[in-house]
Amino acid sequence: ELLKxxxxxxxxxxxxxxxxxxxxxxxxxxxxxxxxxKEQQRDFAITRFAGDLLETVDVLALALKSVPEDVVAQSDxxxxxxxxxxxxxxxxxxxxxxxxxxxxxxxxxxxxxxxxHVKPFDPVGDKFDPNVHEALYQAPVPGxxxxxxxxxxxxxxxxxxxxxxxxxxxxxxxxx
Numbered sequence: 131e132l133l134k135x136x137x138x139x140x141x142x143x144x145x146x147x148x149x150x151x152x153x154x155x156x157x158x159x160x161x162x163x164x165x166x167x168k169e170q171q172r173d174f175a176i177t178r179f180a181g182d183l184l185e186t187v188d189v190l191a192l193a194l195k196s197v198p199e200d201v202v203a204q205s206d207x208x209x210x211x212x213x214x215x216x217x218x219x220x221x222x223x224x225x226x227x228x229x230x231x232x233x234x235x236x237x238x239x240x241x242x243x244x245x246x247h248v249k250p251f252d253p254v255g256d257k258f259d260p261n262v263h264e265a266l267y268q269a270p271v272p273g274x275x276x277x278x279x280x281x282x283x284x285x286x287x288x289x290x291x292x293x294x295x296x297x298x299x300x301x302x303x304x305x306x
Contacts, residue, residue: 173247174289174290174292176246176248177289177292177294180243180246180287180289180294181295183239183243184295187236187239187240187243188284188285190239193232194229194232194236197229201225202225202229204222243287246289247289247290248287248288248289248294249289250285250286250287251285251286251287251288252282252297253279253282253286253297253299254279254280254282254299255278255279256278257277257279258279258299258301261293262293262296262297263279263286263296263297263298263299263301264297264298265299265301266283266298266300267300267301268300268301268303269300269301269302270302270303270304270305271302271303271305274302276302276303276304276305277302277304278302279299279301279302280299280300280302281299282299282300283298283299284297284298286298
C-alpha cells in the first residue's frame, strides 16, 4: 500500500513538473510576443501623424519647384529704384532668401521624418508594383518596356519596411 502511494505521488509529481514546464514555456512566449508588440507599437505609433505631415512635405517641395533654378542662382543686380534707399533689398534677394528658408524647412522636416524611419522612394524606371505604386495614368512610349514606371507625380514613403504612402506614378503602356 505504501508502494502504491509512493507511485501515485511520483506520477503526480511528474504531471505537475510537466505542467510547470509547459507554463514556463507559455510564459516565455507571452513575454516575447508582448515585447515584439510593444516594439511594433513604438515603431508605428507615428504612422498617422507622419502620413499627415507628408502633405506638408509635398507642398514645400512644390514651392521649391515653382521657382526656377536660374532665378535662384542669379546674382543681384541693383535695380534702378534701389538707389533711393541704400538698405533696401531687391526682389531677387527676397525671393532667394524665401527660397532658402523654404528649402531649409523642407530639409529639416525630411530629416525629422528620417529619425523615425520614414524614408521616401522614387520608383522611376522600376517595374510597376500595385503594392507600393498607385498608377495615375498609362502612356505608350516606344522603346520603353511596358509596365515600367515613366514618371513619379508624388513620391512614395516607407516607415521601416511598411508602406506609408504609395508613390503616384505614370506607367508605360503596351503599344500594339
